[in-house]
Amino acid sequence: MNTSPTAHLEKMAIGKLDHIDLVVVRLPFVAPFGTSVYTWTHKEALLLKLESNGLIAWGECVADPDPFYFYETTGTARHIIKDFLLPLVEPGITLAELETRFCHVRGHGMAKATVENALINLIATQKGVPLHQVLGRPAKKIMSGISIGLKDSPAELIAAVEKAVAKKYHRIKIKVKKGQDIERVGAVRERFPDIRLMVDANGDYTLKDATHLRQLDAFSLMMIEQPLSYNYIYQHSILQKELKTAVCLDESIHSLADAATAIALGACRIINIKQGRVGGLMESMRIARYAADHGIDAWSGGMDETGIGRAVNIHLQTAEGFSLPGDTSETSIYFDEDIAEPCVVLDPDGYIPILPGPGIGVRVIADRLKKRSIHSERLR
Numbered sequence: 409m410n411t412s413p414t415a416h417l418e419k420m421a422i423g424k425l426d427h428i429d430l431v432v433v434r435l436p437f438v439a440p441f442g443t444s445v446y447t448w449t450h451k452e453a454l455l456l457k458l459e460s461n462g463l464i465a466w467g468e469c470v471a472d473p474d475p476f477y478f479y480e481t482t483g484t485a486r487h488i489i490k491d492f493l494l495p496l497v498e499p500g501i502t503l504a505e506l507e508t509r510f511c512h513v514r515g516h517g518m519a520k521a522t523v524e525n526a527l528i529n530l531i532a533t534q535k536g537v538p539l540h541q542v543l544g545r546p547a548k549k550i551m552s553g554i555s556i557g558l559k560d561s562p563a564e565l566i567a568a569v570e571k572a573v574a575k576k577y578h579r580i581k582i583k584v585k586k587g588q589d590i591e592r593v594g595a596v597r598e599r600f601p602d603i604r605l606m607v608d609a610n611g612d613y614t615l616k617d618a619t620h621l622r623q624l625d626a627f628s629l630m631m632i633e634q635p636l637s638y639n640y641i642y643q644h645s646i647l648q649k650e651l652k653t654a655v656c657l658d659e660s661i662h663s664l665a666d667a668a669t670a671i672a673l674g675a676c677r678i679i680n681i682k683q684g685r686v687g688g689l690m691e692s693m694r695i696a697r698y699a700a701d702h703g704i705d706a707w708s709g710g711m712d713e714t715g716i717g718r719a720v721n722i723h724l725q726t727a728e729g730f731s732l733p734g735d736t737s738e739t740s741i742y743f744d745e746d747i748a749e750p751c752v753v754l755d756p757d758g759y760i761p762i763l764p765g766p767g768i769g770v771r772v773i774a775d776r777l778k779k780r781s782i783h784s785e786r787l788r
């Protein structure tokens with residue numbers, strides 16, 4: 409575990425791009441997705457389409473149309489990709505050079521990941537191999553996990569957990585917020601004493617709630633995700649000392665540097681790596697490796713992606729350091745009809761089969777894309 413997990417990727421060169429398109433799609437969710445910060449009824453996603461010698465590769469931006477989970481939005485990502493990132497992409501440069509150039513743009517990891525994902529997907533497609541192979545990783549079955557949004561009643565929450573247990577999800581996450589936490593989690597734990605269970609607060613608490621949160625220690629949770637605000641890495645280090653339950657950071661981690669800070673401070677014992685938030689696949693592989701080297705578990709988060717982003721997250725989880733089940737669930741819990749095929753379906757043991765490729769291994773269905781598109785522009 410001492411060579412860089414991305415050394416081989418960094419040497420790969422970008423080919424020429426004949427066409428570049430940006431498309432914004434809007435898909436209705438099967439059911440509204442409630443969190444402590446917002447309730448989403450639709451998935452809106454900015455998609456980047458690259459075409460080279462007749463081959464097509466897509467990248468999905470994980471930004472929402474609003475800045476409620478994260479500061480980037482579909483609108484800011486479109487601006488940053490169009491006006492600052494794409495002008496830095498030149499045929500012949502390596503992925504290492506691309507990353508160096510992207511450093512000139514501060515932050516905006518979601519915009520950067522969109523371009524990086526599409527380019528690496530294109531490289532894999534050109535080589536005719538699955539994405540995980542370009543990442544340097546062998547195929548494997550991927551563990552599944554589900555994120556259950558806030559429900560109107562404890563009975564609805566129990567019913568949702570029951571459905572997930574029947575599907576054999578490898579771990580179940582439930583969203584919590586102030587006033588919808590201890591009792592609800594306790595009820596779920598009582599009904600399902602043995603499941604791998606965790607909670608996600610999306611930053612709803614403050615350090616003043618430490619004593620309140622300590623009640624969660626009774627429920628043998630795998631972790632509590634992002635209990636405090638997004639920019640409170642130091643405060644999480646204080647909270648972690650007061651809890652038996654492992655703290656997991658999501659919103660707070662934008663880069664390997666943030667992960668190193670959090671780990672050095674003891675702010676978390678687990679990291680949720682959303683590749684679409686930390687700038688892409690390469691930074692994610694570095695964070696996962698760094699975490700593993702420091703005895704910290706990591707897993708792949710999700711942003712309710714369409715089939716494009718979902719496929720990327722699946723391939724990424726073949727990498728070293730993704731030690732726990734992620735937020736990777738069946739397509740059908742989000743959408744009646746996704747824009748890409750095949751859909752993600754769990755096997756009878758709750759695993760997700762790796763997609764055989766080439767590239768991410770899903771194809772975008774033209775008439776579904778057209779039906780869901782709310783904006784489209786050809787940049788080249």
Ligand code: OSB
Binds near residue numbers: 658736
């Ligand atoms: O905090 O992990 C989160 C979805 C949107 C924004 C933030 C989060 C989530 C999820 C769902 O929890 C993850 C998924 O199922 O893709």
Ligand code: MG
Binds near residue numbers: 610634658
């Ligand atoms: Mg989260």
